[in-house]
Amino acid sequence: MLLCGAMTASLLAGCGSSTGSTGTSASSSSASASTSASAVESTSAADTGSDSTEAVTSTSTEAVSSTSGSTDNVVVKAVENKDQFKGEELSILVSAGWMDNRYDATIQRFEDTYGVTVDVQTIPADQYSDILQSDLANGTCPDIFWIQSNPVGAIESNIGNPEEYCIDFTGADWQNVMPESRQASCISNGKLYGLQIWHNSPEYVMVYNKSLFKELGITDVPTTYDALKEDLKKIKDSGVETPWFMPGADGWQEQLAFFQIGGVYTEDNPNLYDDLNNNKATFADNKKMLEVLNEFKELSDDGYFGEDWVGTDSTNLENEFADRTTAMAMANSSFIKQIQDDTGTKDEFGMFLIPLGDNTWYPTNPAGPTMFGYKGTEHEDLVKAFFQFVCTPESLQEILDNSPQYTNLDVNVDIEQHWLPEEKEFMATVDKSKMGVPVLQTGTKYTNDYWMDFGSDMISFCQGDISANDVLKNMDANRAEDAKAAGDSAWS
Amino acid sequence: MSPEGFAGLPQAALFIETKHLSDRSGGRITWLADPNILYKTYSDYKIEEATMNKNKIYPRWFVILPLIIYLVFFLFPSALGVFYSFTDWSRMTSKNGLHFVGLQNYIDLFTSNKNYMAGFWNTIKFTLISNIVKIIPAFFLAILLNSRLKGKKFYRTVFYLPSILPFVIIGIVFSSIFSYNTGLMNKTLSAIGLGFLKQRWLSDPNMVWKSIFSVDAWRGIGYIMTIFLAGLNTIDDSLYEAAEIDGAGFWKKLQYVTLPMMRGPIMINLVFGITYGLKVFDIIYVLTNGGPGHKTEVITTYVFQLYGTGQYGLSTALNTILLAITAVIGVIIVKVMSRKGELA
Numbered sequence: 001m002l003l004c005g006a007m008t009a010s011l012l013a014g015c016g017s018s019t020g021s022t023g024t025s026a027s028s029s030s031a032s033a034s035t036s037a038s039a040v041e042s043t044s045a046a047d048t049g050s051d052s053t054e055a056v057t058s059t060s061t062e063a064v065s066s067t068s069g070s071t072d073n074v075v076v077k078a079v080e081n082k083d084q085f086k087g088e089e090l091s092i093l094v095s096a097g098w099m100d101n102r103y104d105a106t107i108q109r110f111e112d113t114y115g116v117t118v119d120v121q122t123i124p125a126d127q128y129s130d131i132l133q134s135d136l137a138n139g140t141c142p143d144i145f146w147i148q149s150n151p152v153g154a155i156e157s158n159i160g161n162p163e164e165y166c167i168d169f170t171g172a173d174w175q176n177v178m179p180e181s182r183q184a185s186c187i188s189n190g191k192l193y194g195l196q197i198w199h200n201s202p203e204y205v206m207v208y209n210k211s212l213f214k215e216l217g218i219t220d221v222p223t224t225y226d227a228l229k230e231d232l233k234k235i236k237d238s239g240v241e242t243p244w245f246m247p248g249a250d251g252w253q254e255q256l257a258f259f260q261i262g263g264v265y266t267e268d269n270p271n272l273y274d275d276l277n278n279n280k281a282t283f284a285d286n287k288k289m290l291e292v293l294n295e296f297k298e299l300s301d302d303g304y305f306g307e308d309w310v311g312t313d314s315t316n317l318e319n320e321f322a323d324r325t326t327a328m329a330m331a332n333s334s335f336i337k338q339i340q341d342d343t344g345t346k347d348e349f350g351m352f353l354i355p356l357g358d359n360t361w362y363p364t365n366p367a368g369p370t371m372f373g374y375k376g377t378e379h380e381d382l383v384k385a386f387f388q389f390v391c392t393p394e395s396l397q398e399i400l401d402n403s404p405q406y407t408n409l410d411v412n413v414d415i416e417q418h419w420l421p422e423e424k425e426f427m428a429t430v431d432k433s434k435m436g437v438p439v440l441q442t443g444t445k446y447t448n449d450y451w452m453d454f455g456s457d458m459i460s461f462c463q464g465d466i467s468a469n470d471v472l473k474n475m476d477a478n479r480a481e482d483a484k485a486a487g488d489s490a491w492s
Numbered sequence: 493m494s495p496e497g498f499a500g501l502p503q504a505a506l507f508i509e510t511k512h513l514s515d516r517s518g519g520r521i522t523w524l525a526d527p528n529i530l531y532k533t534y535s536d537y538k539i540e541e542a543t544m545n546k547n548k549i550y551p552r553w554f555v556i557l558p559l560i561i562y563l564v565f566f567l568f569p570s571a572l573g574v575f576y577s578f579t580d581w582s583r584m585t586s587k588n589g590l591h592f593v594g595l596q597n598y599i600d601l602f603t604s605n606k607n608y609m610a611g612f613w614n615t616i617k618f619t620l621i622s623n624i625v626k627i628i629p630a631f632f633l634a635i636l637l638n639s640r641l642k643g644k645k646f647y648r649t650v651f652y653l654p655s656i657l658p659f660v661i662i663g664i665v666f667s668s669i670f671s672y673n674t675g676l677m678n679k680t681l682s683a684i685g686l687g688f689l690k691q692r693w694l695s696d697p698n699m700v701w702k703s704i705f706s707v708d709a710w711r712g713i714g715y716i717m718t719i720f721l722a723g724l725n726t727i728d729d730s731l732y733e734a735a736e737i738d739g740a741g742f743w744k745k746l747q748y749v750t751l752p753m754m755r756g757p758i759m760i761n762l763v764f765g766i767t768y769g770l771k772v773f774d775i776i777y778v779l780t781n782g783g784p785g786h787k788t789e790v791i792t793t794y795v796f797q798l799y800g801t802g803q804y805g806l807s808t809a810l811n812t813i814l815l816a817i818t819a820v821i822g823v824i825i826v827k828v829m830s831r832k833g834e835l836a
Contacts, residue, residue: 478605
């Protein structure tokens with residue numbers, strides 16, 4: 001009996017604990033960069049943006065206009081009947097980093113206004129996807145839940161059948177609070193399900209210590225791989241332990257070097273994304289992708305990521321910058337302020353594009369954490385009231401003001417943005433015609449779900465266990481599995 | 493056992509056998525008895541034991557409640573899991589419906605680009621090595637702490653403490669200790685002039701398993717030791733005294749007294765250790781999450797990943813394989829133990 005129990009328990013432990021997996025990704029914390037041009041637009045009155053004819057470019061242009069405040073200023077009002085929800089409880093399921101303290105004040109006002117209580121269940125990022133899947137499958141999902149959405153099928157990929165699980169908000173007042181590029185991440189089969197309030201700063205570009213570069217005589221930021229290698233050598237020779245900080249132990253960072261430069265892969269084949277989305281192309285054997293992976297490994301082999309980048313996490317990144325034990329890392333623009341505020345360093349910082357594969361493309365990313373209403377909720381009206389409340393100008397301003405790590409919100413509402421001088425300077429250097437292609441994980445279907453797997457494969461490749469093409473083949477196989485499960489006709 | 497079976501046994505072994513019977517039959521026999529007399533007493537004892545068992549009859553309905561709990565919470569979900577392993581259950585099921593796919597999930601597992609077989613072998617490897625590095629030291633530690641050592645209660649507590657710590661805490665602490673640049677381990681080595689021994693404890697493919705086994709042993713030895721201590725406490729001192737009279741030293745006493753008397757605790761620790769090893773997840777997940785790369789993936793980390801990407805059918809298929817392996821090994825252990833009477 002003991003053994004039977006042990007054996008059965010082991011099975012159940014497996015079942016029970018098998019909630020999980022790959023969750024976090026760059027895009028789980030990444031935002032729309034598609035609209036980054038707006039930073040320039042609204043702050044330096046530079047060129048109005050791209051004249052590209054690609055669909056994604058129009059997204060970018062719309063976003064520019066939306067955040068410049070030159071077009072619609074959408075004003076949403078909160079639900080007026082304040083007593084109708086008294087005593088009700090609203091539950092929210094969210095991954096760590098998506099709401100944090102930013103929504104605290106707004107939630108408090110919501111509770112005070114309507115006499116309700118809001119229970120926010122914040123789940124560690126690496127467990128979130130599993131818990132959400134489990135809650136949806138079991139019918140135990142909180143009233144509101146979040147997913148990392150994008151315009152290429154993330155809703156279906158994350159939720160399965162949105163019609164079964166999500167409240168249909170079509171026609172809601174707040175729809176146009178979001179730029180159209182973001183609305184695409186919230187709509188499935190023509191129905192509005194989600195609300196994406198996110199920032200549009202330059203995301204996961206190279207943040208570097210400008211003062212250190214100057215002292216070492218590096219006057220121009222690298223724009224090619226060879227120039228990068230030359231600069232890294234110079235930095236390493238000067239005694240900097242980790243010229244490029246690569247926190248491999250985080251599990252989700254090293255992939256950024258490959259995926260954030262999506263545009264560069266389309267130079268040989270402008271239809272690459274379409275081909276990948278229609279199963280007419282593969283990651284495997286793609287020359288540019290192989291080139292980028294091999295460059296990454298070369299930098300790893302040469303020790304430019306430090307002695308133990310695979311075992312290093314990003315916990316200490318600010319101090320590494322402040323202590324000058326690192327010179328650059330892939331990070332968000334807001335990270336500069338964080339380094340300066342938290343460490344008190346007097347060094348100046350700047351940004352440049354990730355130059356692997358001689359990339360000059362901007363990491364446009366109209367994706368981000370997105371809020372959905374659970375269809376099985378007993379408080380549907382309260383959920384709707386919450387979405388509306390969040391979209392009022394007062395709430396949006398409050399959310400931005402309580403987000404020290406973000407400098408703006410990508411919304412069609414006149415609120416006071418807090419753009420950084422470094423952001424303005426960086427955006428002025430970006431070729432506007434190179435903003436039209438989204439990052440690879442957002443522009444191609446079934447890719448982002450295997451973010452963590454890809455990262456593990458990159459490490460296996462760097463440690464010599466598999467080849468660069470194996471890394472790409474694995475991604476193809478994973479995407480095919482996902483497509484098959486989704487019943488995608490292109491893969492059948 | 494026949495009368496001849498009692499002849500020719502070393503005195504200590506004979507003593508154990510007779511002492512055992514003596515205890516169970518009210519002390520009617522004495523040790524060093526003539527084998528023929530001993531056999532007669534042994535037969536009497538067996539008859540007596542059968543009578544006693546006959547009198548120990550409880551109402552059968554006593555078993556109903558635990559049986560229901562067992563069926564509802566153990567067997568039914570397990571059977572359901574096996575059923576789902578033959579379907580295309582995924583996060584898209586609500587849209588596309590659930591379909592029976594036969595053995596396709598199992599075929600996919602063995603032909604997939606992901607190296608699930610490596611996960612299987614890693615699981616076996618973990619099970620074998622983790623038991624060796626825990627059970628043997630725990631056994632000797634228990635012997636040491638069962639001796640007349642000063643402060644042994646304190647040491648017992650100290651060694652047991654790690655086993656009550658949650659894996660998450662252990663993971664965070666040891667990830668920090670093993671950090672290459674800032675970790676306590678490498679800092680200490682450098683500080684005492686052994687900087688050349690610095691290692692990438694959790695990211696070097698050649699070192700990562702050793703680190704995992706070390707942490708697992710650090711956590712698990714105390715618990716195993718406690719089971720051994722309980723067993724050691726049941727061994728009568730007079731057995732050792734008798735062995736000493738016969739001139740037995742430490743190793744002889746270990747061989748002829750301790751080990752035979754500790755068969756039960758050893759088997760219990762083996763059973764726990766094997767089931768723990770086969771379903772290992774926490775320690776791997778918190779320390780390496782299967783990395784570096786896929787170096788420390790085990791079956792359960794793959795199950796976890798598959799479930800997380802919504803491939804529930806595939807995930808349950810892998811889990812079913814784990815169940816089958818555990819069941820086969822479990823049955824073998826039960827058979828062996830039943831034969832030896834350890835489960836009586």
